[in-house]
Amino acid sequence: MNSTFNINRFWHLFKKEGFENFKRFATMIYLLWVIPIFTVLVNKIFRPGYITISDSRLMTILFFTSLLMVLTPSRLYANYNNNKTGIYRALLPASNLEKFLSMLSYCIIITPLLYFAGAIIIDSILTIIPGTDYKNFLFSTSINLNYPKLFESRMDLSIIILLITSSIMQIGIFSFFNMVFKKHKFSKTLLLVFAITLLLFITGTKFDEGCNLTHDEAYHIMFKVMITLIIITSLIAIATFYGTYYKIRNQKY
Amino acid sequence: MISINNLDFNYQKTKVFKDLNITFEKGKIYGLLGENGVGKTTLLKLICGLQKPTKGSCIVDNFIPFDRNPNFLNNIFFIPDEIVGYNGTSEKYSRNLGLFYPNYDHEYFIKICHDFEIDPTKNYKTMSFGQQKKAIIASALALKTEYLFLDEPTNGLDIPSKASLRKILANYCNEKTTLIISTHQVKDVENLLDNIIILDNEGVILAADTVSIASKLFFSYDQEMRSDALYSEMLPGGYINVILNDNNEESNINIEALFNTAHKNKELIKNIFNNI
Numbered sequence: 057m058n059s060t061f062n063i064n065r066f067w068h069l070f071k072k073e074g075f076e077n078f079k080r081f082a083t084m085i086y087l088l089w090v091i092p093i094f095t096v097l098v099n100k101i102f103r104p105g106y107i108t109i110s111d112s113r114l115m116t117i118l119f120f121t122s123l124l125m126v127l128t129p130s131r132l133y134a135n136y137n138n139n140k141t142g143i144y145r146a147l148l149p150a151s152n153l154e155k156f157l158s159m160l161s162y163c164i165i166i167t168p169l170l171y172f173a174g175a176i177i178i179d180s181i182l183t184i185i186p187g188t189d190y191k192n193f194l195f196s197t198s199i200n201l202n203y204p205k206l207f208e209s210r211m212d213l214s215i216i217i218l219l220i221t222s223s224i225m226q227i228g229i230f231s232f233f234n235m236v237f238k239k240h241k242f243s244k245t246l247l248l249v250f251a252i253t254l255l256l257f258i259t260g261t262k263f264d265e266g267c268n269l270t271h272d273e274a275y276h277i278m279f280k281v282m283i284t285l286i287i288i289t290s291l292i293a294i295a296t297f298y299g300t301y302y303k304i305r306n307q308k309y
Numbered sequence: 310m311i312s313i314n315n316l317d318f319n320y321q322k323t324k325v326f327k328d329l330n331i332t333f334e335k336g337k338i339y340g341l342l343g344e345n346g347v348g349k350t351t352l353l354k355l356i357c358g359l360q361k362p363t364k365g366s367c368i369v370d371n372f373i374p375f376d377r378n379p380n381f382l383n384n385i386f387f388i389p390d391e392i393v394g395y396n397g398t399s400e401k402y403s404r405n406l407g408l409f410y411p412n413y414d415h416e417y418f419i420k421i422c423h424d425f426e427i428d429p430t431k432n433y434k435t436m437s438f439g440q441q442k443k444a445i446i447a448s449a450l451a452l453k454t455e456y457l458f459l460d461e462p463t464n465g466l467d468i469p470s471k472a473s474l475r476k477i478l479a480n481y482c483n484e485k486t487t488l489i490i491s492t493h494q495v496k497d498v499e500n501l502l503d504n505i506i507i508l509d510n511e512g513v514i515l516a517a518d519t520v521s522i523a524s525k526l527f528f529s530y531d532q533e534m535r536s537d538a539l540y541s542e543m544l545p546g547g548y549i550n551v552i553l554n555d556n557n558e559e560s561n562i563n564i565e566a567l568f569n570t571a572h573k574n575k576e577l578i579k580n581i582f583n584n585i
Contacts, residue, residue, distance in 0.1 A: 059378045068408040075405060079396055141393045143359055149383035149409040305377075309359040 060151050069150045069158045077132045077162070084131060085171045088120045089178055096182055099189045110192040117175045117194075121168045125227050128163040129234040130241040136307070137235050143309045152305040159304075160297070163227050211275070214282040221289040228296030235303035310334055311356055311456070311487065316365035318348070318355060325351050329365070329512050335455070336484040337518075338501055341491040342568055343508035349491040350390065352508070353458045356489070357387045369456065383410050385456040386449045390464065392442055399436075399444040400429040403451060410452040418451030424473050439465045446474065450481055457481070459490045463497040471497050495564040505564065507571045514571045517582045519562055525581055526570070527554040528563050539577070540570035553581075 057065070092113070099106050135141035136159075145155065176194060183190040226249075233245040269277065311333035318326040325348040333339055333356075341349050354360040355367050358374030358381070367374055372381035395402045399422070407413030422429040425443040433441060442465050449457065463471050479501060482488055490498055505522065507515040515522075526539075529550045534541040538550035549563055551570040571578045 057380060059380050062379075065379065065409070068405075072405050072408070075401075076396060140389070140391055143357075143387070143389060144393060146359060146377065147357060147382055147385070147387060149379045151379050152377060154379075306361075308361060309354060 061153050062151075065150050066154045066157065069148070069154055070161065072148075073132075073158055073162065074166070080131055081128065081162070081167050081170075084124065084127065085167070085174065088124065088171055089174050091120075092116075092175070092178060092182065096188050096190070100187070103189075106189050107191050108189045110190075110194050113179055113190070114194050117172065117179070120175070121172050122223055122226065124171050125163060125168050125223065126230040126245075127242060128167045129159070129227070129231040130245075132162055132167075133159055133231075133234055134241060137238060137303070139309050142307065146307060146309060152301065156301045156304050159231070159300075163231060164224070211279060211282065214279065214286065218282055218286050218289065221286050221293060225289040225293040225296070228293040228300070232296040232299040232303070235300055235307070310370065312366070312368045313355075314366050314368075316355070316367060317363045318351065318360065319363050320351075326512060331506065331513060331516055333487050333489065335487050336482070337503040338478065338482055338488040338490065339504045339506060340495070340498055340502040340564070341489055341506050341508065342493075342495065342564070344572075347508045347510055349508060350460050353387060353460055353489060353491055356456075357385060357458060358382070359387075379409075384454050385458070386410075386452050386454045387458040388445060388449050388460065388462060390461040392445050394433050394441060397433065398430050399427070399433055399448065402433065402444075403429070403448040406448055407452065410454060412453035414451050414453055417453070418447055421447040421450055421477060424477060425470060439467055439470065442466060443470060450477060455485050455487065457486065457488050459488070459492075461492055461494070462490060463492065463494045475501050495568065499562075499564050502564075505562075505567065507568060509572070509575065511575075514575050515567075515578050515582050521582070522562055522567065523554070523560060524557065525554055526562075526567070527552050527556075527558050528560040528566060539574050540566060542566060542569065 095108075099108070136145060148155070150158075179190065179194050182188050183193050229249060230242070230245050233248065234241050237244050311331075313329055313331045316326055316329040317324075318329075329352075341352065343349050351360060355362060356369060356374060358377045361375040369381065369385070372378055374381065400418075403418050404415060407415065407418075419429060422444070425447060427436070427440050427443050427447070429444070429447075431440075433444060436444060442462075446459075446462065462474065466474060475498065478488060478490075490502070492498055502519060504518045505515065506513060517525075529535065529538075529552060530544070530547055531550055532547050534548050535550040535552060538552050540551045542549050549566050551563075551566050554560075
């Protein structure tokens, strides 16, 4: 049997992890599903006549989806680098690549997708129920963030790509530091990300001082910045995912 | 076969093994004995691939354990001292685990559960510690791997379960299997072992099969301490004396006495068994 990747073995691993982790990720998802129902009830009681627009609901769902993506590694795979509890995973007869891909599937696809699909269904049900503060279905109106003309066409595309690469980067960072830190994995990683972001922001504002640019110049510089950020976030994503794989392969117990 | 050659292992600056050489053959049950902290669990972890040697090699059937090749992993199983639980019933857990092991035998799992008097359909979390341990052991044995490593397997088991475990392990072993049992509870596995390995901080004091041990050492139960004894210990009703078996007399090995003899006469025992 192929020792690097075997589809049957991967499927067994994927099923086993789903079965064993079901309670843990289900609790997380249930909790997030309950929030809009709770909000509707609160609004009904304390703010009658209030309307929650579909765009803000969609934004909330997207925020929770990305929150779930960064929470999943430390919720489902917290014991991977634990000297006692981690050995069962390490000794399970699946290749390191299969273990890595299964972990990635749950962090990037399964958990966020399950939440997202459920959240859309709950939102639709709440829209159908008469008397709630939901008046339109999600996606019934297009998101209109009123970008200035400056951000049209290729800038729009670069923003979307940057959103995707930075989301993947976030998962990469949280997966990697889940394998590095032994305790308080999520909070430590969050602090680290926050510190780095703050540092980059301060550096950015230093460069910004004394700039006096025209619209066209600003557009070109912004576009270059976007492309640079896409490259940087992609590189960080690749590095952190490789780091996660490396840690799975070389973790000692 | 497991070959450990010139192996060094350190935990950061703490030296655990230096120039360790041991071979584990198929078809035998090995008892791994030693004081706390001499590296019994570490040795099992090195063989399983949970640790990497600092120097030297550990080879199991042409596999390097630390590579964690699935074709190697599906032929070994390690039951650690501190077991970790799972959600759901033992039966479901065992079935799911068995998907990764080509020789998994579910009927055998049910039989062992029956022998251990545990209900495989009961939720694992609702079992007592002893029952949980038995459920894990039952799952491990049903995988029918060629290499099985048990770290303190009798901890937490009641007296009838210890007897059942001895019987089950004795039946489990065939010409293809290798069992390594690390334990302090030597009485629990006394008549089960084919080979005994005693470790100390400097490495192996003794690694020999029980036939060879019985041919070189004589375990004598007397009313008094003997002057020629390598080790004597007072027991209810007399003494156990361990002496050199110059007259080729037959005796049953008392592992506790053997362990203490080896610790008291390290160099002599090393020379007698020539396993330096």
